[in-house]
Amino acid sequence: xxxxxxxxxxxxxxxxxxxxxxxxxxxxxxxxxxxxxxxxxxxxxxxxxxxxxxxxxxxxxxxxxxxxxxxxxxxxxxxxxxxxxxxxxxxxxxxxxxxxxxxxxxxxxxxxxxxxxxxxxxxxxxxxxxxxxxxxxxxxxxxxxxxxxxxxxxxxxxxxxxxxxxxxxxxxxxxxxxxxxxxxxxxxxxxxxxxxxxxxxxxxxxxxxxxxxxxxxxxxxxxxxxxxxxxxxxxxxxxxxxxxxxxxxxxxxxxxxxxxxxxxxxxxxxxxxxxxxxxxxxxxxxxxxxxxxxxxxxxxxxxxxxxxxxxxxxxx
Amino acid sequence: xxxxxxxxxxxxxxxxxxxxxxxxxxxxxxxxxxxxxxxxxxxxxxxxxxxxxxxxxxxxxxxxxxxxxxxxxxxxxxxxxxxxxxxxxxxxxxxxxxxxxxxxxxxxxxxxxxxxxxxxxxxxxxxxxxxxxxxxxxxxxxxxxxxxxxxxxxxxxxxxxxxxxxxxxxxxxxxxxxxxxxxxxxxxxxxxxxxxxxxxxxxxxxxxxxxxxxxxxxxxxxxxxxxxxxxxxxxxxxxxxxxxxxxxxxxxxxxxxxxxxxxxxxxxxxxxxxxxxxxxxxxxxxxxxxxxxxxxxxxxxxxxxxxxxxxxxxxxxxxx
Amino acid sequence: xxxxxxxxxxxxxxxxxxxxxxxxxxxxxxxxxxxxxxxxxxxxxxxxxxxxxxxxxxxxxxxxxxxxxxxxxxxxxxxxxxxxxxxxxxxxxxxxxxxxxxxxxxxxxxxxxxxxxxxxxxxxxxxxxxxxxxxxxxxxxxxxxxxxxxxxxxxxxxxxxxxxxxxxxxxxxxxxxxxxxxxxxxxxxxxxxxxxxxxxxxxxxxxxxxxxxxxxxxxxxxxxxxxxxxxxxxxxxxxxxxxxxxxxxxxxxxxxxxxxxxxxxxxxxxxxxxxxxxxxxxxxxxxxxxxxxxxxxxxxxxxxxxxxxxxxxxxxxxxxxxxxxxxxxxxxxxxxxxxxxxxxxxxxxxxxxxxxxxx
Numbered sequence: 004x005x006x007x008x009x010x011x012x013x014x015x016x017x018x019x020x021x022x023x024x025x026x027x028x029x030x031x032x033x034x035x036x037x038x039x040x041x042x043x044x045x046x047x048x049x050x051x052x053x054x055x056x057x058x059x060x061x062x063x064x065x066x067x068x069x070x071x072x073x074x075x076x077x078x079x080x081x082x083x084x085x086x087x088x089x090x091x092x093x094x095x096x097x098x099x100x101x102x103x104x105x106x107x108x109x110x111x112x113x114x115x116x117x118x119x120x121x122x123x124x125x126x127x128x129x130x131x132x133x134x135x136x137x138x139x140x141x142x143x144x145x146x147x148x149x150x151x152x153x154x155x156x157x158x159x160x161x162x163x164x165x166x167x168x169x170x171x172x173x174x175x176x177x178x179x180x181x182x183x184x185x186x187x188x189x190x191x192x193x194x195x196x197x198x199x200x201x202x203x204x205x206x207x208x209x210x211x212x213x214x215x216x217x218x219x220x221x222x223x224x225x226x227x228x229x230x231x232x233x234x235x236x237x238x239x240x241x242x243x244x245x246x247x248x249x250x251x252x253x254x255x256x257x258x259x260x261x262x263x264x265x266x267x268x269x270x271x272x273x274x275x276x277x278x279x280x281x282x283x284x285x286x287x288x289x290x291x292x293x294x295x296x297x298x299x300x301x302x303x304x305x306x307x308x309x310x311x312x313x314x315x316x317x318x319x
Numbered sequence: 320x321x322x323x324x325x326x327x328x329x330x331x332x333x334x335x336x337x338x339x340x341x342x343x344x345x346x347x348x349x350x351x352x353x354x355x356x357x358x359x360x361x362x363x364x365x366x367x368x369x370x371x372x373x374x375x376x377x378x379x380x381x382x383x384x385x386x387x388x389x390x391x392x393x394x395x396x397x398x399x400x401x402x403x404x405x406x407x408x409x410x411x412x413x414x415x416x417x418x419x420x421x422x423x424x425x426x427x428x429x430x431x432x433x434x435x436x437x438x439x440x441x442x443x444x445x446x447x448x449x450x451x452x453x454x455x456x457x458x459x460x461x462x463x464x465x466x467x468x469x470x471x472x473x474x475x476x477x478x479x480x481x482x483x484x485x486x487x488x489x490x491x492x493x494x495x496x497x498x499x500x501x502x503x504x505x506x507x508x509x510x511x512x513x514x515x516x517x518x519x520x521x522x523x524x525x526x527x528x529x530x531x532x533x534x535x536x537x538x539x540x541x542x543x544x545x546x547x548x549x550x551x552x553x554x555x556x557x558x559x560x561x562x563x564x565x566x567x568x569x570x571x572x573x574x575x576x577x578x579x580x581x582x583x584x585x586x587x588x589x590x591x592x593x594x595x596x597x598x599x600x601x602x603x604x605x606x607x608x609x610x611x612x613x614x615x616x617x618x619x620x621x622x623x624x625x626x627x628x629x630x631x632x633x634x635x636x637x638x639x
Numbered sequence: 640x641x642x643x644x645x646x647x648x649x650x651x652x653x654x655x656x657x658x659x660x661x662x663x664x665x666x667x668x669x670x671x672x673x674x675x676x677x678x679x680x681x682x683x684x685x686x687x688x689x690x691x692x693x694x695x696x697x698x699x700x701x702x703x704x705x706x707x708x709x710x711x712x713x714x715x716x717x718x719x720x721x722x723x724x725x726x727x728x729x730x731x732x733x734x735x736x737x738x739x740x741x742x743x744x745x746x747x748x749x750x751x752x753x754x755x756x757x758x759x760x761x762x763x764x765x766x767x768x769x770x771x772x773x774x775x776x777x778x779x780x781x782x783x784x785x786x787x788x789x790x791x792x793x794x795x796x797x798x799x800x801x802x803x804x805x806x807x808x809x810x811x812x813x814x815x816x817x818x819x820x821x822x823x824x825x826x827x828x829x830x831x832x833x834x835x836x837x838x839x840x841x842x843x844x845x846x847x848x849x850x851x852x853x854x855x856x857x858x859x860x861x862x863x864x865x866x867x868x869x870x871x872x873x874x875x876x877x878x879x880x881x882x883x884x885x886x887x888x889x890x891x892x893x894x895x896x897x898x899x900x901x902x903x904x905x906x907x908x909x910x911x912x913x914x915x916x917x918x919x920x921x922x923x924x925x926x927x928x929x930x931x932x933x934x935x936x937x938x939x940x941x942x943x944x945x946x947x948x949x950x951x952x953x954x955x956x957x958x959x960x961x962x963x964x965x966x967x968x969x970x971x972x973x974x975x976x977x978x979x980x981x982x983x984x985x986x987x988x989x990x991x992x993x994x995x996x997x998x
Contacts, residue, residue, distance in 0.1 A: 160615045161342065161611060172600075254464050273468060284476070287472055302459065537746070540743045541756075544757045
């Protein structure tokens, strides 16, 4: 007699009811979907919520801000205001102006757009390439896997910053596009190794064997069956990858290899500010702190996701 | 254990070999690569040909590689395109400042990370732990160049407590003792910034390792023997808890080159890192190639050392 | 101090958890004479390990707390001692060995150093003296090739050997009392006997009193002079070993003894069990804890029975209102047992027939 039949023969006397409930506790508990469970766990993490809120506010600030506040031209020089350079915060210029009189708020928002966009896009590229290659390597194993491992071993042996500096000095034209490609070119390797590891483990699980016995083909197996099981670590890795990439972009831009002026990114805003720091420190601190808080928020959200997805979370 | 070391060594060598090929190829593929040195408007065609022959640019690339790698193995990395000095001499000159910066930062970071981690673990759940964890978290999120920039701005530019860059104050003649202190003042800021970037991650690692170790059964056995708290912490717990940390330290140390470049760049510290940036600027390819190779060798070497260290420190692996 | 080395009086050890206070040990009384060997038996979760840890004051507080009672050792109440004094007792006067030898030794210290540590702390021996004594101890517990083994690491020993090392560590400073918490549970059957013999032998040789904690009644028979039976954090019966086995007076003890399979049992008979489960220690019932599972239970059992000696037999104590030797009581218990068996049969048949209905 299965559960459904049991329901139809529910006894009505109280004493029998108790023993009945003992046997089928599953009927009494509400079933939550897995997604709901994860969301609840994430929402319980206050730090992660703070991070997420900050990121949302920041995105709105950078992308809608110029349109909403009218500070939409990072290159305009304010000719109406006499004391235009290095001005302090004022109603017209809430973040003041920079060394040539450009509105700092507009520059910060424009820089934010670039930094966030570069971070996000390079992550998406890197994840796409990395997951695909990692899945193939992990699933097929053998030579393909070996090749991938050898190759990433070689590339990852050279310190990342050195490689990036050399490549961007030679190939980058200072536009966001080349920076994105450059960062993604190295970012995919970590994701690939991660996914490969997950797939190696998943390959041995029964559900893969079961699917194979009913004739599921490789491609479908990888992407419809195995990948959803690996999605947890991938999502966490992706979030943290955005923060890493934002750091990479800002380092590159700071040293003059990434986004080049007059393009603005928080990184090169910090570097131009650095040259003028004895005159006007806020030009360094505003973009600098924004980088810091963005990275911090991304880390908080990433850790929150990791904790929410971890089925064996123990007390920290 | 010995067999394990030999196996790892044998794995490392082909890796190094492939890296060398990769780096050599990379340098030659760069636009404005070694060939660019020939675009000197004052060179006649004959002069250009002679220069090419002299620099060995006439040979096919694989031959150039073989020539390079064979002399590199003996320590001869060629000559700088800019100053004509032997690359190895330039590297040798820039090495001590980097070593000074890094060794001091590493030692300081290791000691502090262990202390803070242990304190955090022992006082787990208290305000102290909470505060230290929060600060560490901030430290992990702070990119090192930003930390350097902020530190420079606050302590050097605004407060004038420490010099902002360089290794010594120019234009003064110091007595040896004064010179020592002046140099130390210049070292302090970059060293602290570098150490801070290590401490943040390491202390959390130490903390969780310590918490795990203290939960082990053998700690209860020690307590049942009548061992005191201090002794338990240091003789029993630390010995076990520190092992995974040392591995992480070795790995982080291997990745020195990236951090060095950035820190030296921010503080204008005349070590290998700023040499890299300068050479990049001036397209001094032999130096760049040599540095890429050496930094990769360093990473590979320290990955190997990390593995070996773990085996040495854990008797379970050492005697098996 | 009197004649007893250790007197546990009304010990209460509770644990604060999110769900409430768990009364792991809820009023335990027993005593040990110098040189005596007693066994504490009971099922998992009855509080025997917590009792042992409480004697050594090894219970982590929080979440544990010593909520009441006293533990008199050589006349002093261990629960009142300052920590520094307690540290001298641990290892020096009372030694303890634990259940799992695989995890109880520090993997990064040699065996010799681990033994010597206690010697240097309590007996203030020098390093070389301690080393000599450690070697002698290793020899005594039956470790071969002592001069090499002393510098070996724990992972180089088998489980049984590691337990021998633990014994050496516990007895190094010649304590008056040895507490062995399930010392053989994690070992192979063949090794179990050896370890028990070793423990027994060394205790005899040095006149060390022994508290052996186990859930295995077979282990008890060969080693202990007296047995203390615990249930749900309380002592329910206590008697010299032979007396307990021949003449159990508490229904729980009877159930325990009956559940041990015997060589002369029918080959295809059922294993006898005690039906039901131990009480919830968060919210224990009032009265006798065993009552819900006891066929001898009467209405008087709603009041907690005190631990009293049998009339005419002061060495045998039980915590039970009922005289199980009384034929009337036995008949009553048998009737209840039958009614229960019938009710169970009826339930099974009902389930089977409705299954036949629908299938």
